Structure formats: structure tokens, C-alpha cells
Amino acid sequence: MALSDASPETSDATQVLHRVFGYSSFRGEQQEIVEQVVAGGDALVLMPTGGGKSLCYQIPALVREGTGVVISPLIALMQDQVDALTALGVRAGFLNSTQDPYERQAVEQAFLADELDLLYLAPERLRTEGTQRLLDRGTVSLFAIDEAHCVAQWGHDFRPDYLALSMLHERWPKVPRIALTATATEATHAEIAARLGLEDARHFVASFDRPNIQYRIVPKNNPTKQLLELIRTEHAGDAGVVYCLSRASVEKTAAFLVEHGVDAVPYHAGMDARARAANQSRFLREDGVVVVATIAFGMGIDKPDVRFVAHLDLPKSVEGYYQETGRAGRDGEPATAWLAYGLQDVVQQRKLIDGSEGDEAHRRGLAMHLDAMLALCETVECRRVRLLAYFGQRGEPCGNCDTCLTPGESWDGTVAAQKLLSTVWRLAKERRQKFGAGQIIDILQGKKTAKVIQFDHDALSVFGVGAELGTAEWRGVVRQLLALRLLAVEGEYGTLVLTEESGEVLGGRRTVQMRKEKAVPAQARKEARSGKGARVPVDLPAAAVPVFEALRAWRAATAKEQGVPAYVVFHDATLREIATRLPATIAELGTIGGVGEAKLTKYGEGVLDALGRSDAPEPAPDAPAPTAPASKSSGPLFDDELPPDPDEEMEEPPWDDWQ
Incomplete structure (x- = not known):
């Protein structure tokens, strides 16, 4: 049945929600958003992954006359998106470079004959004059701009082609637009509105809270083994995503997991395109597959039952961390966001920023993103509260993150900071030398290593003044001083140098509170497992x-x-x-x-x-008849995910997926 030909009674948004998607009521602000667009108004929607963003444009496209055009930045998963809609009885299609001329012609003819409810395009294709002329000849019911944060030049996933989308309202002024994103700070929100000309649109900002996700950040100590322990003890047989910074780390980690009995596959832009597509397909279509990937993976992934997302390297920003962890638990079931974090992560990210292309303002922006990420890692407060605050929202301690479950402790680290900063100063002032954290910690602990003896560092007045702290504790001090910008990294070898703020601590004008280093115990999961280990x-x-x-x-x-x-x-x-x-x-x-x-x-x-x-038990004779729940909107449908980051120093996204 052609949904766009339905009678007025059945084409009502609520009727479509029930008839097509099988839900009896909307959730949150979905109904207001749908009504705004159905009435021909523009909307800017900020809603977390799993919040049901896609329904906000799919239903208006089914209710309004014509075809809803969806601008989505990655073509690799358009086929799966169309398949999912087709299974619902929705007439959907896409136009991209994976099609041969006959396939593209068939989709174009269906659009012109008003036989499509939804048409997916990448922004690059929309910019072509041929596509624009095609849309002129048909009837467009709405434009949905998915992943709208890609238009923000100071956001975490800027895409130049998104800047051209400002022409939508100029060329088709009577067609309503709905821009959607799952991650945007207040500044990014304002930039999206300005660049897309949506200042006068209705703005809908839902809570970014994902209460089913348990956020955990653990001290890094042989992270691949820590990851294996997480999978074995909490997520055996579960689907998961593991993020690494480099391609080599992806390959090594995937091989390690396979060697230890985990069904894992690698994914990065350096792989053969067919192998990459095959691994992605396995992850999507099979149960319990773990994909180990760079940030080139994830956007457009609709898989609802990802039970964990793990990071073996520090994300560059809170936005990146939020969008990547958001791929867990889209079905609303309990999920884990796990990050192994250590000193080398901070050193590496600081070096990447210093060596990045762009002007000083660009590097300053990257540094601000990293500072916010480090603050999230180092907090002794509820991580969810800190995460929501970054996006300008308030939250209460959640009871479902590591700092709530095993509260951290802070301590006055002023004296320890003075000892370490003094060591760095004396090496630079007295010896004209610069060293990394390892050598400085050996000096503080009074270790007469070969390198200490070689450089006569045991003669320094600070030799052995820090014997009261262990190596892990001193590494924590270094990491937190770097996070507070009381210490900096310099050069190819990551040597430590003082900053302008260091003098305040050395001079006793500033105290330094630090988070006490402690191992975070794994949280036992209260869930049954089948014989195959599936959750x-x-x-x-x-x-x-x-x-x-x-x-x-x-x-x-x-x-x-x-x-x-x-x-x-x-x-x-x-x-x-x-x-x-x-x-x-x-x-x-x-x-x-x-x-x-x-x-x-x-x-x-x-x-x-x-x-x-299934040998299902019969209901008891006196049992009441089963009743439908108050609301059947048990989960969002077909939310697209966020695009990979082209600025990643260690990895480039698979550009053959973009066009």
C-alpha cells in the first residue's frame, strides 16, 4: 500500500506510528517535532542516540505529500537503512556511487513518479546540478539533515560539504527542513542554526543522558588484557565495539582477541574495501561479533544490541567520546562504556595537537577539547554529571558510573607537585637537560638505574625526595599535572617542561588537589546467559x-x-x-x-x-488477559550514527564510502 496515498484518517502521524512502526504513542518531544514538520515548519533537533531521532523525519515524510529527502554523510550503510524501512512497508531508496546507471535510473524514475516515501542522498551528491534538477522535477515533502553537527567548523566532525546545505531553503523555500544531531555543545548548537539558516526554526533539545550506559574509566595497565577480562567476565558472547587510535593497534588487538576465543574482526581505512565491508556486514548481521576499529567505524550503525563500547586510547574530545560510547545500548538495555586511560595517552594527544596542521587558533581549539576530556577522566565526581554539564545540561549523581559505584578520593598533591616540578626545573636549569616522565620518576624515587648513573642524576638535590610514592602514583601525578596544564610535553620524545602556571605551584601560591590512584573493580552483571554465551x-x-x-x-x-x-x-x-x-x-x-x-x-x-x-508455558486459567503496555515505543528506530573524524592524526576515514 502506498503510504502517501492513505486516507486522511490513516495518514495522521499517530496512525502512521502505530500502523507502520507498531508503537501506540510517541516518546518525549517526538510528537511535537513531528507535528511541527508535518505542518510545514522547520525544526532543529538535538537528541541523543537511541532517542528516536529518525522517527521525527520518517513519519512526516509518510504523512506529507511527496518524498522526504534525507541528507546522510556516509553511503556505506544506506542499503541497510533502506532495507530496514522496506521491511516496514516504507517505499525507500537511495542514490550514490555504489549503484550502476540502471539502478540509479530506476530510483530516479520512482522519485519522479511519486513512488518513494524517503530518498537518501549524501551531501556531495546533493551539490551536483543533476541531482538538484531531479529534485526540481519531483515533489519533495521535506529535507532531513542528519548529523547536522557536521556543519560546525569548530565541532568534532566538520564536513565542508555540509556548508552547501544552506542553499536548501534558498532553492526550495516552501519545503520544511529538519536538522538533527545526537551531539552538540551550546556553541555548536548556535553554529548549526546560523550556518543552516535555522535561527527562526523551532529548536528541540532533549536530555543527553543515556541512563542505561554505565561509564567506567580505569587506569591503563596492559589494556588488551584488561579488555579481555572485561569481555570474559561481563560481556561473553555480546556484540561490542573496541576503538583504537592506530591501524596497527586495531590489527594487533583483533588478533589478540581471536587468539583468546573472542569472535572479533578488525576495521580501518587501510583495509581492502571488500574485507572492510565483509567485516562490517558480519558485525551487523551476526550475533556476538566484536569489531575492533579506528574512528573510521561507527557512523550509520543502527545495531541496537551493542552491549559495550571500549576505548583503548584516549578520545580527542568529549563529543567524540559521547558519540562513540552512544553506539552501545541503543535498545535501552544495560550497556558498558569502558575506557582504559593512562599517562602516555595524555602525552600522545598533546604531541598530536602540537604537530597538527592549522593555525594557533585551531590548535587552541583542539587543546580545549582535550582539556575537557581530561577533566572527565580525572573527576572524582559523577561522570554522568560531568558529561551532561559539558553539553550545558544539569544532572544528579547517577549511581551507574564508576565514580558513583566506587567513589574516588582526592588528596592534597601540592607537595608532590612541587617535588616533580622542581626536578624538571633543576634538570633544565642546572644541567640544560630535558627528560620524559620515566627518568624524572626514577630520580624522585632514588633509583640508581643505568641512565640515572650515566647522567649523574643521583647527585641532584632532588634525588630520592619522592620515595614515599610508588611508580603508578607518580605517573598519576604527572598525568594530572599535564591535565591541569601545570606541566607540558615538548618535542618528538615527549620530554616534560614547565608552563607559565608552574611557578604558582613552586612558589606556594597555588595548591593542587589530585585524584587518588585506585583500581576500579569490575561490576558484576546481573544477567542470564544462554549456552552460547549470548546475553x-x-x-x-x-x-x-x-x-x-x-x-x-x-x-x-x-x-x-x-x-x-x-x-x-x-x-x-x-x-x-x-x-x-x-x-x-x-x-x-x-x-x-x-x-x-x-x-x-x-x-x-x-x-x-x-x-x-518453543514449548512455551500456557497462561494460567485464572490469569488476567495480557494487556498492552501503556506505551509500546520500546526503542528508537533507524537512528543514524555519527561520521568518522577526518582530522584524526593516526587514521583517515574510508573516503570511498563518502560520495
Whole structure:
């Protein structure tokens, strides 16, 4: 059925939400946003990953006359996005360089014949005169600008092609625009509005809080082994994403995990395009695959059941950290954001900034981003409160981050800071020498190493004055002084030098509070696991577990047969509700959240058959009839993710995916 030809009664936004997507009510500000765009108004939407952004333009595109044009910055996953919409009965298509001329012509003809509800384009293609003439000849219902933060030149993911999107309102002034992003500071928010001419649009800013994600930052100590321990103890059989800074680290880490029994694949821009695409496909379409990647991976990933995101290297900014960790737990189930962080991360990032291209203002901007990230790592307060504050929002201690679960301690590190800064000063002043952290810590601890003896450093007056602290503690002091800009890194070898602010500490005019170094114990997960190690939702009744597993097996077989990711068939949240409520008829199945008309027709009999084979217990005779939940919007559908970062010094994104 052509959704755009539906009667006025059934084309109402709420009717479309129920009939197509299978949900009975909107969540949060979704309804206000949808009504704004359906009425022809512009909107700027800031909503976290998992908040249901895509519904905010998909439903208006189905309600309004014509085709909704979605500008999305990566082509690699457009096919999966279209497949997911097609499974819902939505007429969707895309135009990009992966298609041959006949495929592109078929999509263009469908658009001109008003046979498409949604058309996906990359910004580069939209800029071509041919595409603009094509849109002139058809009927465009709206423009959706996804990943709108890409327009911000001082944001974390600037894309020059996004600057041209200001022409949308100039060329098609009567077509409403909706710009959406999952990550933007107040400054980036203002820049998006200015560059896209959306100052007069309605602005919707949802909370950036993702309460289901547990944020944990641990001291780095052999991070690959720490990662393996995390997976084995908390996420065996789970899908996850591991981020590394360099391609070599990606390959090494993936091989290490495979060697130790984890189903892991690498992903980075230096790989053969076919191998990269195959690994991405495995991650999307199979259960329990871990992808080890650079930041070239992630944008457009709709996989809802990613249970953990791990960083083995320090992200360059809070925005980058937030968007990458946001790929975990899109289904609303518990997920982990885990980061191993150490002194070398700070040294490395400072060196990258000093060596980066661009003027002093650019380097200053990068340094500000890094300072905010370091503040998040070093805080003894709730990490969620600190994270929300960065985006201009208030929060309360969450009870679901490492600093809440195992509160950190601070200590007066002024004397320790003076000892370390004095050592750096004496080496520079008395010996005209500069050294890295290792040599300075050896001097402070009074270690007569070969290098200490070689340079006669045991004759320094500061030799042995810091024996009261261990090596890990001194490395923590160095790291925190770097984070506070009381110490700086210089040169190719990362030698330590004083800053202008160092004198305030050495002169006793400034005290230094530091976070006490401590190991963060792993948090035990209260969740069942199947025989294969796959995670079973914690709130699933024991009697429903075998039913849930039978449904997952049916879904996996169905998805494989159709060549689509499993979540395109049904999300886990939908299977969980089916396993709990045990619908006995097609009509009852239609009341389950996430079961729209198209999926009911396509999969209804298969689901009931799977329930019949699952040895599902019969409801008790006196049990009340199952009732639909107050709201069936159990999770967002088809939110796109954020693009890779072209400024990454250690990695470039796969540019063949962009055009």
C-alpha cells in the first residue's frame, strides 16, 4: 500500500506510528517535532542516540505529500537503512556511487513518479546540478539533515560539504527542513542554526543522558588484557565495539582477541574495501561479533544490541567520546562504556595537537577539547554529571558510573607537585637537560638505574625526595599535572617542561588537589546467559527465557535467508515482549510494540510457529488477559550514527564510502 496515498484518517502521524512502526504513542518531544514538520515548519533537533531521532523525519515524510529527502554523510550503510524501512512497508531508496546507471535510473524514475516515501542522498551528491534538477522535477515533502553537527567548523566532525546545505531553503523555500544531531555543545548548537539558516526554526533539545550506559574509566595497565577480562567476565558472547587510535593497534588487538576465543574482526581505512565491508556486514548481521576499529567505524550503525563500547586510547574530545560510547545500548538495555586511560595517552594527544596542521587558533581549539576530556577522566565526581554539564545540561549523581559505584578520593598533591616540578626545573636549569616522565620518576624515587648513573642524576638535590610514592602514583601525578596544564610535553620524545602556571605551584601560591590512584573493580552483571554465551535481558522471567531463545533462533534464520541484519526483522525488545506475553493469534501479535502492519503480514505466521515450537508455558486459567503496555515505543528506530573524524592524526576515514 502506498503510504502517501492513505486516507486522511490513516495518514495522521499517530496512525502512521502505530500502523507502520507498531508503537501506540510517541516518546518525549517526538510528537511535537513531528507535528511541527508535518505542518510545514522547520525544526532543529538535538537528541541523543537511541532517542528516536529518525522517527521525527520518517513519519512526516509518510504523512506529507511527496518524498522526504534525507541528507546522510556516509553511503556505506544506506542499503541497510533502506532495507530496514522496506521491511516496514516504507517505499525507500537511495542514490550514490555504489549503484550502476540502471539502478540509479530506476530510483530516479520512482522519485519522479511519486513512488518513494524517503530518498537518501549524501551531501556531495546533493551539490551536483543533476541531482538538484531531479529534485526540481519531483515533489519533495521535506529535507532531513542528519548529523547536522557536521556543519560546525569548530565541532568534532566538520564536513565542508555540509556548508552547501544552506542553499536548501534558498532553492526550495516552501519545503520544511529538519536538522538533527545526537551531539552538540551550546556553541555548536548556535553554529548549526546560523550556518543552516535555522535561527527562526523551532529548536528541540532533549536530555543527553543515556541512563542505561554505565561509564567506567580505569587506569591503563596492559589494556588488551584488561579488555579481555572485561569481555570474559561481563560481556561473553555480546556484540561490542573496541576503538583504537592506530591501524596497527586495531590489527594487533583483533588478533589478540581471536587468539583468546573472542569472535572479533578488525576495521580501518587501510583495509581492502571488500574485507572492510565483509567485516562490517558480519558485525551487523551476526550475533556476538566484536569489531575492533579506528574512528573510521561507527557512523550509520543502527545495531541496537551493542552491549559495550571500549576505548583503548584516549578520545580527542568529549563529543567524540559521547558519540562513540552512544553506539552501545541503543535498545535501552544495560550497556558498558569502558575506557582504559593512562599517562602516555595524555602525552600522545598533546604531541598530536602540537604537530597538527592549522593555525594557533585551531590548535587552541583542539587543546580545549582535550582539556575537557581530561577533566572527565580525572573527576572524582559523577561522570554522568560531568558529561551532561559539558553539553550545558544539569544532572544528579547517577549511581551507574564508576565514580558513583566506587567513589574516588582526592588528596592534597601540592607537595608532590612541587617535588616533580622542581626536578624538571633543576634538570633544565642546572644541567640544560630535558627528560620524559620515566627518568624524572626514577630520580624522585632514588633509583640508581643505568641512565640515572650515566647522567649523574643521583647527585641532584632532588634525588630520592619522592620515595614515599610508588611508580603508578607518580605517573598519576604527572598525568594530572599535564591535565591541569601545570606541566607540558615538548618535542618528538615527549620530554616534560614547565608552563607559565608552574611557578604558582613552586612558589606556594597555588595548591593542587589530585585524584587518588585506585583500581576500579569490575561490576558484576546481573544477567542470564544462554549456552552460547549470548546475553538474555535481565528483566525476562525465567519461564520466558527458552521462548526468547527460540524467537532469536527463528529471527537469525529469517534474517540470514533475507540477507538483512537480525534487528531489521525485530528488535530484542519486541522479542522480549512476545516471549513474555505469548500472543496466540495474529491479532494479539499485532498489539506487541514494534509489530507494524507490514511486519505482521510478513512475519506473523513465522513468529506464531516459533512460539509453538518453543514449548512455551500456557497462561494460567485464572490469569488476567495480557494487556498492552501503556506505551509500546520500546526503542528508537533507524537512528543514524555519527561520521568518522577526518582530522584524526593516526587514521583517515574510508573516503570511498563518502560520495
